[in-house]
Amino acid sequence: MTNFNRNLVRVDKNISYHYNYFKKYSFDDSKLMFMLLVYFAKQHQQDLFGAGTLDPVLFCKEFGLSPQNYIWAKHPNPRQLAETSAESLEKIGIPIFDTIFENALYCLYADIFQFPKGKFYLSKVGKYQNGETIDSIQFITSLTKKTIQVGRNLKKVYEYDLSERFISNLSFLFFNVNLNSLKITTKKNSDGLYFFVKNLINEMRGRNESIRELDFNEVKERLGINSDNARYIKNKINKAFADFSNLEDLKQVQFEWFKKPSHRYEYGIHIKIEGGAMVQQNEMIIENTWREVKEDLLKKMLLDAFKRRYPEKAYLPIPELREEYIKWLKNEQIDIDSKKTAYVDYMKNTNTKDMAQKLAFFVDGFPKELSKNYPKYI
Numbered sequence: 001m002t003n004f005n006r007n008l009v010r011v012d013k014n015i016s017y018h019y020n021y022f023k024k025y026s027f028d029d030s031k032l033m034f035m036l037l038v039y040f041a042k043q044h045q046q047d048l049f050g051a052g053t054l055d056p057v058l059f060c061k062e063f064g065l066s067p068q069n070y071i072w073a074k075h076p077n078p079r080q081l082a083e084t085s086a087e088s089l090e091k092i093g094i095p096i097f098d099t100i101f102e103n104a105l106y107c108l109y110a111d112i113f114q115f116p117k118g119k120f121y122l123s124k125v126g127k128y129q130n131g132e133t134i135d136s137i138q139f140i141t142s143l144t145k146k147t148i149q150v151g152r153n154l155k156k157v158y159e160y161d162l163s164e165r166f167i168s169n170l171s172f173l174f175f176n177v178n179l180n181s182l183k184i185t186t187k188k189n190s191d192g193l194y195f196f197v198k199n200l201i202n203e204m205r206g207r208n209e210s211i212r213e214l215d216f217n218e219v220k221e222r223l224g225i226n227s228d229n230a231r232y233i234k235n236k237i238n239k240a241f242a243d244f245s246n247l248e249d250l251k252q253v254q255f256e257w258f259k260k261p262s263h264r265y266e267y268g269i270h271i272k273i274e275g276g277a278m279v280q281q282n283e284m285i286i287e288n289t290w291r292e293v294k295e296d297l298l299k300k301m302l303l304d305a306f307k308r309r310y311p312e313k314a315y316l317p318i319p320e321l322r323e324e325y326i327k328w329l330k331n332e333q334i335d336i337d338s339k340k341t342a343y344v345d346y347m348k349n350t351n352t353k354d355m356a357q358k359l360a361f362f363v364d365g366f367p368k369e370l371s372k373n374y375p376k377y378i
């Protein structure tokens with residue numbers, strides 16, 4: 001995988017659709033929550049065994065954040081303490097989530113995100129299955145704070161489980177963001193527009209469109225511009241577009257102003273995707289992404305099947321879990337039905353019904369394929 005592709009993270013499309021919804025939190029809290037959701041997506045995508053454990057120091061390193069300002073700094077108004085006191089929680093042995101980092105994490109766990117009427121959360125189970133809409137979601141369904149021994153030192157980590165709907169969307173309802181670009185736009189407070197543009201480009205490519213009109217007020221809102229002065233707003237938007245032109249994943253994108261009918265000045269905005277060699281590169285990225293999606297999905301379905309069959313092994317230290325899992329993959333005589341079921345579910349989720357039926361003859365030979373080529377599934 002190239003360094004460019006390593007920086008690509010599949011993000012749930014709803015993160016873009018509902019960016020403004022998160023403004024009910026403070027500006028800093030909402031930005032941190034978005035970074036956490038992207039980080040969860042990256043862990044789920046790139047770490048088969050480590051997904052579900054969050055190291056706050058590694059998180060801060062990923063996004064160029066100061067641990068002193070997030071991990072250890074206290075939040076002025078922790079969400080957990082809005083209805084009860086720290087003393088009451090401590091008496092019954094409930095851990096306190098009162099740092100800036102912990103507060104954002106706790107909000108994603110404790111709050112049920114209910115979306116306004118007509119602003120549903122879109123959910124899709126499989127690429128070739130129909131999706132559905134729901135009016136609320138809990139992003140993190142379980143959250144535990146732990147202190148573990150690492151060498152001679154103690155380290156604080158957080159174990160979490162993500163919503164199944166959120167996990168499913170990372171495979172079937174996503175757009176790609178570039179982590180380097182996201183870090184830059186977050187610092188410049190243009191990450192909301194970056195999410196919007198990246199999701200829009202994803203839709204344009206899917207429909208073979210090269211040009212689309214942007215809504216002036218939508219762009220303004222995404223940038224958090226609190227002014228009604230049209231010239232000032234346009235200057236701020238121009239600055240954001242100029243910054244975008246320097247991002248490695250938006251170099252093929254152009255933003256142009258045009259005069260709309262009955263308008264005296266140019267306040268219409270077009271977004272254009274260049275053609276030529278860049279189109280071929282984009283098609284290659286899309287093709288590689290879907291191949292990785294399929295490979296990741298099968299890996300995770302197999303690991304989930306192993307954990308269901310041996311729940312006592314699911315909480316082993318990662319090196320031990322990995323070793324036990326490899327033994328399981330290599331032994332074609334163990335849990336044949338579990339392995340076949342995982343493969344059948346994978347085929348149903350990544351193929352049309354007719355194609356899944358045509359490929360069913362591969363099922364019987366799958367346990368043997370696992371044992372011979374087990375490194376592919378780790």
